[in-house]
Amino acid sequence: MGKQATRVTVNGKPHARVVEARLTLADFLRHELGLTGTHLGCEHGVCGACTVLLDGRSARSCLMFAVQANGCEVTTVEGLTPDGALSVLQQAFMDNHGLQCGFCTPGMLITLTELLHDNADPSEREVREALTGNLCRCTGYAGIVKAALDAAQRLRGGAGA
Amino acid sequence: MKPAPFDYHAPRQLTEAAELLASLPNAKILAGGQSLVPMMNFRYVIADHLVDLGGVEELRGIAVGDGRLRIGAMTRQRDLEFSPEVARHCPLLAEALRHVGHRQTRNRGTIGGSLAHGDPAAELPAVCAAYDAVIHLASIRGIRALPFGEFSLGFMATALAPDEMIAAIELPIWRTGHGHGFHEFARRQGDFALAGAAALLDIGAGDMVRRAALALFGVAERPARVNAAEAALTGKAIDTAAIQTAAAAAWSIEPISDIHAGGDYRRHLAQVLSARALGDAARRAGVDV
Numbered sequence: 001m002g003k004q005a006t007r008v009t010v011n012g013k014p015h016a017r018v019v020e021a022r023l024t025l026a027d028f029l030r031h032e033l034g035l036t037g038t039h040l041g042c043e044h045g046v047c048g049a050c051t052v053l054l055d056g057r058s059a060r061s062c063l064m065f066a067v068q069a070n071g072c073e074v075t076t077v078e079g080l081t082p083d084g085a086l087s088v089l090q091q092a093f094m095d096n097h098g099l100q101c102g103f104c105t106p107g108m109l110i111t112l113t114e115l116l117h118d119n120a121d122p123s124e125r126e127v128r129e130a131l132t133g134n135l136c137r138c139t140g141y142a143g144i145v146k147a148a149l150d151a152a153q154r155l156r157g158g159a160g161a
Numbered sequence: 162m163k164p165a166p167f168d169y170h171a172p173r174q175l176t177e178a179a180e181l182l183a184s185l186p187n188a189k190i191l192a193g194g195q196s197l198v199p200m201m202n203f204r205y206v207i208a209d210h211l212v213d214l215g216g217v218e219e220l221r222g223i224a225v226g227d228g229r230l231r232i233g234a235m236t237r238q239r240d241l242e243f244s245p246e247v248a249r250h251c252p253l254l255a256e257a258l259r260h261v262g263h264r265q266t267r268n269r270g271t272i273g274g275s276l277a278h279g280d281p282a283a284e285l286p287a288v289c290a291a292y293d294a295v296i297h298l299a300s301i302r303g304i305r306a307l308p309f310g311e312f313s314l315g316f317m318a319t320a321l322a323p324d325e326m327i328a329a330i331e332l333p334i335w336r337t338g339h340g341h342g343f344h345e346f347a348r349r350q351g352d353f354a355l356a357g358a359a360a361l362l363d364i365g366a367g368d369m370v371r372r373a374a375l376a377l378f379g380v381a382e383r384p385a386r387v388n389a390a391e392a393a394l395t396g397k398a399i400d401t402a403a404i405q406t407a408a409a410a411a412w413s414i415e416p417i418s419d420i421h422a423g424g425d426y427r428r429h430l431a432q433v434l435s436a437r438a439l440g441d442a443a444r445r446a447g448v449d450v
Contacts, residue, residue: 133263
């Protein structure tokens with residue numbers, strides 16, 4: 001029942017697969033493409049760990065089917081990361097203790113990538129509001145918020161914290 | 162994989178979507194999927210067919226004409242949030258959208274999906290109640306238009322027939338210079354509200370209220386207008402005391418009681434939030450209250 005062709009460009013690379021219609025985009029990324037940077041926490045749209053960019057906008061990949069992404073461009077955490085290095089935002093997470101176990105980090109990075117793209121100079125409140133859709137259960141949010149503000153400053157060309 | 166198996170259909174035309182809904186047994190409409198897919202992942206919903214309206218171009222878009230803002234049902238909440246037409250003509254909707262879920266869910270969620278889901282604590286149905294929105298429903302029998310009060314029937318219940326879909330929502334535009342207010346109380350930003358109030362006030366010379374609308378959500382089985390509050394305000398000069406008296410009418414609602422909040426607490430919130438929403442609306446209409 002329900003096999004369907006889908007063509008999705010992920011991190012710039014086109015992929016064509018025939019998959020079950022009920023396969024979520026998250027499972028497609030992890031199991032079909034082996035991109036395990038996208039994490040699955042709650043699988044019902046609350047925790048935000050599975051957040052990816054779909055045509056440049058953040059979306060929960062557990063609340064989409066891979067067949068819905070047909071013709072779309074998806075960016076995962078792997079796509080944010082330069083070869084052999086860290087992005088400015090990732091480096092800021094490292095410098096500001098923005099992660100502990102790292103499970104929520106891919107979703108945090110995707111959400112903040114979208115925020116910093118739309119708003120080069122967000123206030124702390126705007127950062128916190130953007131992060132309401134991403135749960136962290138170990139560090140708390142202080143380091144994450146600090147990392148986001150630090151990254152925003154570095155991306156604007158400031159010295160950084 | 163969490164949901165039960167289903168067949169997926171992606172029509173490109175409204176007529177094709179209507180045909181599919183009329184012919185497929187146990188079919189569900191997939192709009193933004195931000196409420197349906199969690200329910201499928203939990204297997205609260207088991208559908209044999211999903212009809213994805215995401216590719217139906219004619220169901221998207223925002224247009225202004227004949228004193229109305231017309232919104233295609235599949236318009237994403239995010240697009241409404243940043244629409245200059247919405248901000249200009251229906252600012253209450255723009256303000257309410259900031260309370261709808263999170264950035265990631267607004268990027269996918271649609272206005273039609275929210276209305277069809279009919280959660281009593283959702284913001285967009287409350288906005289439609291306040292504006293007396295007209296909901297256009299499409300099927301193979303054609304289009305029928307229902308006022309929101311007849312579309313919304315109860316707890317997650319609407320007038321949609323099994324083979325019908327929402328095609329568009331029309332919001333009557335209030336006079337330029339009217340005021341709006343929107344307040345809700347939720348435990349955390351992005352959670353469903355325990356209670357909320359949406360208000361519109363058209364205020365003329367001498368601070369005289371020409372027209373008032375007050376809708377509550379999260380407190381009853383469906384969004385409800387507070388007719389007594391509107392009647393108390395209309396045709397009289399507005400001031401802080403008038404707002405307090407009108408907001409007190411929110412006590413008359415029949416509140417729901419659940420693990421999140423008891424009925425009396427919801428009633429209390431309804432009054433407080435009504436006063437705040439009406440106060441904002443009055444101030445935005447230029448009255449110092």
